[in-house]
Amino acid sequence: MVYKPQFYPGATSVAENRRKHMSGKVEKLRDISDDDLTLMLGHRAPGSDYPSTHPPLAEMGEPDCSIRQTVEATPGAKAGDRVRYVQFVDSMYNAPATPYFRSYAAAINFRGVDPGTLSGRQVVEARERDMEQLAKFQLETEMTCPALASLRGATVHGHSLRLPEDGLMFDMLDRTRKEGNIVIMHKDQVGRPIDKKVNLGKPMSEAEAAKRTTIYRVDNVAFRNDKEVIEWVHRVFDQRTIYGFKPE
Amino acid sequence: MANDRKKMFAKHMEIKFTKEHGSNKMEGGEITDMVGKYYRLGVEQNPRKVEMKKAGQEIAKKRGLAGYNPMMHCGGIPLGQRALTPSFISGTDMMVEIDDLHYVNNAAMQQMWDDIRRTVVVGMDMAHETLEKRLGIEVTPETINHYLETLNHALPGGAVVQEHMVETHPALVDDCYVKVFTGDDELADEIDKQFLIDINKQFPADQAETIKAAIGKTSWQAAHIPTIVSRVTDGAQTSRWMAMQVGMSFISAYSMCAGEAAVADLSYAAKHAGVLSMGEMLPARRARGPNEPGGISFGHFADIIQTSRVTPEDPAKVALEVVGGGCMLYDQIWLGSYMSGGVGFTQYATAAYTNNILDDNLYYDVDYINDKYDGAAKTGKDNKVKATLEVVKDIATESTIYGLENYEKYPTTLEDHFGGSQRATSLSAAAGCATAIATGNGNAGLSAWYLSMYLHKEAHGRLGFFGYDLQDQCGATNVLSYQSDEGLALELRGPNYPNYAMNVGHQGGYSGITSAAHAGRGDAFAVNPLIKVCFADELLPFDFTAPRKEFGRGALREFEPAGERSLIIPAK
Numbered sequence: 001m002v003y004k005p006q007f008y009p010g011a012t013s014v015a016e017n018r019r020k021h022m023s024g025k026v027e028k029l030r031d032i033s034d035d036d037l038t039l040m041l042g043h044r045a046p047g048s049d050y051p052s053t054h055p056p057l058a059e060m061g062e063p064d065c066s067i068r069q070t071v072e073a074t075p076g077a078k079a080g081d082r083v084r085y086v087q088f089v090d091s092m093y094n095a096p097a098t099p100y101f102r103s104y105a106a107a108i109n110f111r112g113v114d115p116g117t118l119s120g121r122q123v124v125e126a127r128e129r130d131m132e133q134l135a136k137f138q139l140e141t142e143m144t145c146p147a148l149a150s151l152r153g154a155t156v157h158g159h160s161l162r163l164p165e166d167g168l169m170f171d172m173l174d175r176t177r178k179e180g181n182i183v184i185m186h187k188d189q190v191g192r193p194i195d196k197k198v199n200l201g202k203p204m205s206e207a208e209a210a211k212r213t214t215i216y217r218v219d220n221v222a223f224r225n226d227k228e229v230i231e232w233v234h235r236v237f238d239q240r241t242i243y244g245f246k247p248e
Numbered sequence: 249m250a251n252d253r254k255k256m257f258a259k260h261m262e263i264k265f266t267k268e269h270g271s272n273k274m275e276g277g278e279i280t281d282m283v284g285k286y287y288r289l290g291v292e293q294n295p296r297k298v299e300m301k302k303a304g305q306e307i308a309k310k311r312g313l314a315g316y317n318p319m320m321h322c323g324g325i326p327l328g329q330r331a332l333t334p335s336f337i338s339g340t341d342m343m344v345e346i347d348d349l350h351y352v353n354n355a356a357m358q359q360m361w362d363d364i365r366r367t368v369v370v371g372m373d374m375a376h377e378t379l380e381k382r383l384g385i386e387v388t389p390e391t392i393n394h395y396l397e398t399l400n401h402a403l404p405g406g407a408v409v410q411e412h413m414v415e416t417h418p419a420l421v422d423d424c425y426v427k428v429f430t431g432d433d434e435l436a437d438e439i440d441k442q443f444l445i446d447i448n449k450q451f452p453a454d455q456a457e458t459i460k461a462a463i464g465k466t467s468w469q470a471a472h473i474p475t476i477v478s479r480v481t482d483g484a485q486t487s488r489w490m491a492m493q494v495g496m497s498f499i500s501a502y503s504m505c506a507g508e509a510a511v512a513d514l515s516y517a518a519k520h521a522g523v524l525s526m527g528e529m530l531p532a533r534r535a536r537g538p539n540e541p542g543g544i545s546f547g548h549f550a551d552i553i554q555t556s557r558v559t560p561e562d563p564a565k566v567a568l569e570v571v572g573g574g575c576m577l578y579d580q581i582w583l584g585s586y587m588s589g590g591v592g593f594t595q596y597a598t599a600a601y602t603n604n605i606l607d608d609n610l611y612y613d614v615d616y617i618n619d620k621y622d623g624a625a626k627t628g629k630d631n632k633v634k635a636t637l638e639v640v641k642d643i644a645t646e647s648t649i650y651g652l653e654n655y656e657k658y659p660t661t662l663e664d665h666f667g668g669s670q671r672a673t674s675l676s677a678a679a680g681c682a683t684a685i686a687t688g689n690g691n692a693g694l695s696a697w698y699l700s701m702y703l704h705k706e707a708h709g710r711l712g713f714f715g716y717d718l719q720d721q722c723g724a725t726n727v728l729s730y731q732s733d734e735g736l737a738l739e740l741r742g743p744n745y746p747n748y749a750m751n752v753g754h755q756g757g758y759s760g761i762t763s764a765a766h767a768g769r770g771d772a773f774a775v776n777p778l779i780k781v782c783f784a785d786e787l788l789p790f791d792f793t794a795p796r797k798e799f800g801r802g803a804l805r806e807f808e809p810a811g812e813r814s815l816i817i818p819a820k
Contacts (some may be wrong), residue, residue, distance in 0.1 A: 007478075244724065
């Protein structure tokens with residue numbers, strides 16, 4: 001029998017969405033052009049070459065070894081790209097993603113990534129073109145709602161704050177705005193103004209966000225009602241505790 | 249168990265988020281509203297920030313060098329893009345500016361740490377044996393009183409024995425003194441009351457009996473060197489300063505020869521054999537001497553805080569006061585300054601002792617435990633529930649989900665604890681303290697702490713910052729580890745315990761859990777009766793029975809600290 005990853009327990013829509021994020025089988029909702037992505041990330045000018053920190057691996061005369069034979073370098077590593085970051089902030093008011101599930105999604109589905117998981121933000125560092133691939137994927141799919149999530153390199157608070165009347169998660173640096181029925185980004189990740197307004201598309205409706213979210217909330221899918229998840233947490237807790245007491 | 253009870257944080261949230269403070273326009277609305285208005289008023293909305301901005305401008309002008317300027321924040325967009333709201337000190341009605349809870353801005357916080365750092369407990373019995381058995385000098389209550397009078401002159405920096413000697417000005421060191429205590433009521437009766445910490449007076453009768461039995465007929469000095477000395481030097485100086493003045497006082501009081509060999513024995517007893525520091529010396533990688541915060545075990549800290557002798561019938565309050573004091577000392581001062589720097593740690597730590605959010609969670613737990621476990625959260629030894637994994641899971645799960653749902657039902661509490669680390673501390677401290685109160689077992693409480701972290705992480709898909717992944721995901725494995733150093737009793741763990749050394753938002757909680765286990769049992773002390781008695785003393789500038797209230801007084805600029813230098817600097 002072929003092993004089929006189960007990813008996550010639970011019988012609720014939140015649990016199902018978590019499984020989707022982890023498996024990478026998420027719905028594409030919008031298109032972000034490469035140049036727009038580059039503008040928002042703010043690491044280099046659109047259309048410019050990727051700065052490198054070493055020559056392409058093929059030119060470096062690396063020694064042959066079993067690890068190199070087993071693991072193929074990512075495109076960014078092969079080219080010698082520098083390491084850059086993408087950082088997302090997701091609102092606790094039913095944003096589709098949560099920091100841990102962005103990290104799981106990155107680590108399971110992408111190679112050469114270094115996810116960092118905090119409460120209000122989630123960062124992935126990787127070779128620049130590898131990072132861009134991941135950032136594009138997460139921005140274009142149901143993992144991201146442009147109103148309830150945003151790219152923020154610094155000054156990230158907002159995930160836990162009440163939503164403003166326009167429904168866009170609070171951002172001290174005002175990087176995104178609602179114009180008509182779409183969300184635009186007019187500053188880069190760290191709040192520097194960019195040359196054009198990047199169209200991020202329509203926000204999710206409240207109902208759609210509640211359907212797609214990976215956070216348990218008492219006013220949507222209550223954590224205490226997903227018995228299987230709690231049972232699984234208890235099992236992890238039991239095992240870790242007992243193993244420390246008597247490792248066998 | 250209905251969890252729609254009256255929330256202890258409701259009033260504070262209403263004042264913070266529905267009433268204007270300064271000119272922040274927080275007027276109207278409900279604390280359950282999920283939509284808020286953001287006026288982006290900057291620092292001008294807040295009285296303290298305005299004061300600080302003005303001071304920064306004056307300083308820059310005076311010294312000709314740039315200084316504090318809130319417009320330097322991120323591209324010229326200052327703090328205050330959302331409302332800057334005040335906070336309430338939990339367990340009080342004291343409303344304070346959050347800036348005033350940074351220890352630099354709070355004299356009470358500084359004094360709490362000063363009072364701990366400048367304190368050692370020194371045995372008297374070795375010195376008395378040296379005098380009596382070696383030198384044949386009679387030691388009586390009268391000679392002890394005379395010695396104590398001498399030492400209260402010498403300890404602050406008064407000269408004895410010498411005839412031409414510099415001395416410290418008494419007005420600069422008026423907080424320095426020594427008192428004694430003993431488990432021997434007969435000896436205590438003979439000691440001049442000004443010098444005595446009276447265990448019978450300071451503790452409830454049952455606690456006093458336990459403490460006196462533990463101390464027995466031994467006698468001890470609670471010595472507090474001058475705050476100003478401790479600030480100029482460090483915690484390791486405390487025993488040295490004390491030992492020098494103890495030695496000189498013995499020479500003077502007992503008319504000894506200044507050079508005789510027995511003096512070395514007295515000195516050795518005071519410096520090493522008979523001295524109890526508040527904190528242990530730290531290893532080279534965190535190099536600090538004794539009496540620095542990184543060496544203060546959670547058990548010692550639980551004993552330093554004195555709430556347990558004032559409100560023994562309310563173990564939750566005891567634990568909450570220890571959490572508050574511990575978060576200030578361990579997070580704000582130890583991790584926040586000794587080990588790191590800057591201002592961020594204060595924001596984490598204050599979450600545990602402001603706005604009654606943790607208090608509400610813990611008192612809910614107390615009700616839950618009393619209902620389900622037949623009064624196990626009431627103070628007592630025979631009513632405790634057995635510490636099993638099933639009990640830990642039950643209490644920790646209920647406590648954590650109750651707290652999580654409060655953040656979901658009351659968006660203002662979520663906004664108040666706007667960082668996951670703040671929420672994680674509050675939720676886990678509630679779960680840990682509640683379980684410790686119910687079981688009388690600190691490690692069961694610690695176990696609940698870690699389960700709470702797991703549940704929180706899974707519910708919200710987020711926890712604290714990176715360190716929470718390390719410390720809180722592997723923590724359960726060392727709660728009951730078969731390896732003795734990893735599985736240590738919580739009372740004996742401290743900030744330097746493996747994995748505890750790097751992460752804000754934990755150590756205050758751990759010390760709270762430690763105290764909760766013993767407060768739940770009605771114990772007189774957690775780990776050391778000498779430390780418990782040493783701080784049972786109203787003469788200390790900081791009131792260790794109510795650390796949170798003291799922090800509030802400090803924030804309101806009502807607290808009078810010690811060690812001030814105004815006597816020797818130009819008057820302004």
